[in-house]
Amino acid sequence: MKMPVEIHTSCQTCEARFSTVLGKAKKEHLDEINMEKVCNIYKKGQTIFHEGSHPFGVYCVHSGKIKLSHLGDDGKEQIIRLLKDGDITGYRALLSGDRYGASAIALEDTHVCFIPKEVFMSVLKNDAAMAFEMMKLLSDELHRAELQLTHLAQKPVRERLAETLLFIKETYGFEEDGVTLNVRFSREEIANLVGTATESTIRLLSEFKRDGIVELDGKKIKILKPAELLKTANLQD
Amino acid sequence: MKMPVEIHTSCQTCEARFSTVLGKAKKEHLDEINMEKVCNIYKKGQTIFHEGSHPFGVYCVHSGKIKLSHLGDDGKEQIIRLLKDGDITGYRALLSGDRYGASAIALEDTHVCFIPKEVFMSVLKNDAAMAFEMMKLLSDELHRAELQLTHLAQKPVRERLAETLLFIKETYGFEEDGVTLNVRFSREEIANLVGTATESTIRLLSEFKRDGIVELDGKKIKILKPAELLKTANLQD
DNA sequence: ATGATGCGATGATAAAAGTCATAGTCAGCA
């Protein structure tokens, strides 16, 4: 098994992009975290943590992209969250006192800092502002999940795919050209984000391409008509 | 518009069944909550709070049953949570600083205590144990939502209906006879819990009945073969 | 009683989505 590369850059420069949660911590607590954390670089495709294993801390993304995915009962991947610079992950299982409910896998070479459980919990205990920020994060995630749940139950695949493309755009943004999604997903991964079969995703993407809404170039996806996509997604909220 | 009935029973007797979250509060904080809360009885069908409105506090269920439901973009109800004695609700929007993402509607005559925002937030701020319990609750809910999301994306309606029946059983339990679900849902509500069309739910329930798994008597549902139901739900986790 | 009304049930049909099979494309590599 390939191991991540441990690196020794000082993370002081990281503070500028600290996650909302850690950003609320008092200076002293932040210093404590800085002292104790361990940073690593994971190559594309490497797993940061595995579904079903026990959490020993939380992970803060310094730079890179990560998918959180959960295996369905029949072994099919469902991607439940996407992480980007400044996001933290692993807190759900930690706070539930649970095992990980999903695996975290690097979508590209990703620099991640590990904060040991004891440090994180003690800071959380002594820093009400940070605790509130943590609750806000959890609440926001819960809200997102419940919205997605409704869409999954009620919307056709076509609308969900459009919504997913917009979601990817919101999360990772565009490249310098202002139209190409700044991430590479396989068609299967997009399908596992939408919650549909790979072939359906391919077919619908072809349709979007035919209608001039997107342009496809291998794994590069250009969004030519965001307004059309938004209309196709048929979102009210 | 019919208003809920305000009642003046002392809620000291309620402490025995206080929610996990409030149960963790220090004695003094609990007293403070007891002082400030306002209790009401909502008749079956009455709305405790409306999706889209602003939260002014949280609600604690003294006794009764509540559904939390969210309207999809095309106006179809999606039931996202079920509440029972001792549960609290309304915290998601409060902690996110959001409007309510769902409406809370009484499934039967329900006794609910309202805790004003300021009281709840101040207790939360000064009571780390309760804050942790709150985070645990949010994390558990998030986990549940993400599991459901995967099932919604990957499992056929038949399995989801079986799972939903088991979920109702877990939540509300049986009547004294040990087989009849202790709640009355319309077929449409079950469908909105499963995330499918009402007719599909009716058809599948008929099949379950034909196979001797359940017995139907109007809105009364008896689960005759829980093991069969579990097998039908095809759950791995 | 009576006629609404809502709900449950069921059949017929249509639409949506999944599955299976196959073929093309491309990058990496011996």
Next chain:
DNA sequence: TGCTGACTATGACTTTTATCATCGCATCAT
């Protein structure tokens, strides 16, 4: 150079699920 394997694409077909229409059966207010 040509092979290999992974990914994309597409057609044919099946299955699942939704939709539409109808009917029976309670309940309930008048």
